[in-house]
Amino acid sequence: MASDGSSSNSYDIAIVGGGPAGLAAAQAAAAAGANVVLFEKDEAIAHSVRTSGVSWIDSMDALGIPSHLYNPVSNYHFISPSNDVLISSGGRPRSCVLDVRATYQHLAFLAAEAGATLMVRSNVINVLKEGSRVAGVKASTPAGDLEVKCPLVIDASGFSASAARKAGLAGEWRRYGVGAEYECYCDHADEATWSLMVGRQYSEAGYAWVFPLSKNRVRVGVGIGRPESQADPLEKLHSILEKRLRPLDRLGRIQPVELHYGFIPNEGSRSQSVADGLLTVGDAAGQANPLVLEGIRYAIEFGRLAGEVGARAVKNGGGAAAAAASKESLEEYERTWKARVASKIASALKVQSRWVGLSDEEWDREIEILRDMSADEFIDFIKADFTAAKMVKLALHHPRLAARQLFSMVLK
Known part of the structure; x- marks a missing residue:
């Protein structure tokens, strides 16, 4: 037992967050031989959907995401107040809309199969520190409070970057997007076409979208940039649905069945994504494409990189916590992901x-x-x-x- 009455466990790596970045990191680290525990604050993996799920088929193929987990899209419709443009790839799909819940749970099963311990309804309430280095986490779990001492914590908590903020590595995002979306039944959608809508009737500082999952299932949403606008995206979404603005006028009856709400950073990459005993990945590190505010592909790719580098850093410490997972041993991760995408994100x-x-x-x-x-x-x-x-x-x-x-x- 820890001094405060919580139980204590020892792992090599503790991961904060059960989204795509955390799950990918858990799989990769466990497959590399690390003893891994992952904490997800919700009652289930992907219990709350916070993303529209748009991505790119070549990325999903490269990451090994099965094709039955997404709807392929080959036409791209841009709509402005008095104009519209349709770009078609001639029936060769390039984009896709993910079944977000099924995709995340697929990643969870891969992590479990690799040997990672997954804990749901488990909220990391603080980080443990030894001097200036992060040395573990304290979590509230269904079995009671749990103190985990470990050489490395991976913060994959998304927009909140909760572990990095508690450790003093990260501050609050100054610019970000906030989005509200309904997943809906509709009478008839073009399942091969997604639409982006721009202009003030859709969003004062952002855009709206219609992303199809099938001919009768679509995601209709609005994203708004902060601090440029303080408008409520849900109010804007209700207005679009009530007025049936293009292209909603073609969908027939629209019946929401789920509400999704989320935040995504929109100011580029974090200047620092590693510290002694701590690594950030996914939205927590600013790994997102600002143009359509998507980052699932980055989360999976760099989550796996984080797990691999993290497992090596822990092993190279020879079991000595003070030597394992130093900032220097984690910098391979930061150099690699920034060389891959930092300049693209900045552009x-x-x-x-x-x-x-x-x-x-x-x-x-x-x-x-x-x-x-x-x-x-x-x-x-x-x-x-x-x-x-x-x-x-x-x-x-x-x-x-x-x-x-x-x-x-x-x-x-």
Whole structure:
């Protein structure tokens, strides 16, 4: 027993959060031989859905996510107050809408199969410290309070970055998106087409969306940027549904069956994602694409990287807590993920920051530049795959894009 009456357990790695980043980290670390425990504060994995689930098929394939867990999308509809553009990949799906609950539970079973201990309805209420280093966590669980001493804590708690904030590694996000979404029955949706809607009637500082899961199931939502707007996304969503703004007018009867509400950081990558005994991943580290505020692919990819690097860092300490999982031993993780996406996230943030301030008339002109883009060009752009070579090629093919301020910002 710990001195405060809580029970005490020893693990190599404690993971805070049972979303895709935490579950991927748990699987990878356990598969590498680490003794892992994961704490999820909700009653079940994916009990509360906080994301619209839009992602990209090539990423899901590379990450080994089975195709039955998502709906493929091959058409992309952009709607502004007085304009609209439809981009089609000719029946070759490039994007997808995930069954979020099933995907997360798939990741949970992989983690359990690898040997990780998963604890639901278990909230991490504090971090343990030995001097300046993080040395474990204290959690409230259905079996009582539990104190876990371990060389490494992985914070995969999402937007809240709760463990990193308790440890003093992270502060509150200054810019972020807040979204409200209904998952709905509808009479008839185009299951191969998702829609993004922009302009003040949809969102004063953001966008709205219709993402299909099948011909009778869609997610209809609104995202709003803070601090640019203090509007309530749920009120805006209700207004869109009541007025049946495009493209809702084509869906027939719409009946909500679930409400999703969530937050996502929108100010780029954290400057620091590792410290002695602590590593942050997923939204907690700012690993999100600002253009469509999606990050599940990053969460899984870098969650696995976190688990692998973390397991090695623990082993390299030779069992000595003071030597294991030092900041230096974890920096491979930070170097790798930042080399992979930090500059892309920064470029996408520049574009997104400009988009937030557009008027309705400017939006009508802005989406016009998408009209002549191929599906491949559009997907590279919207998923924030901003390599210099791709952007130069895009500019050569589309002079109107090259003339736009957003293009020059991306290449800076």
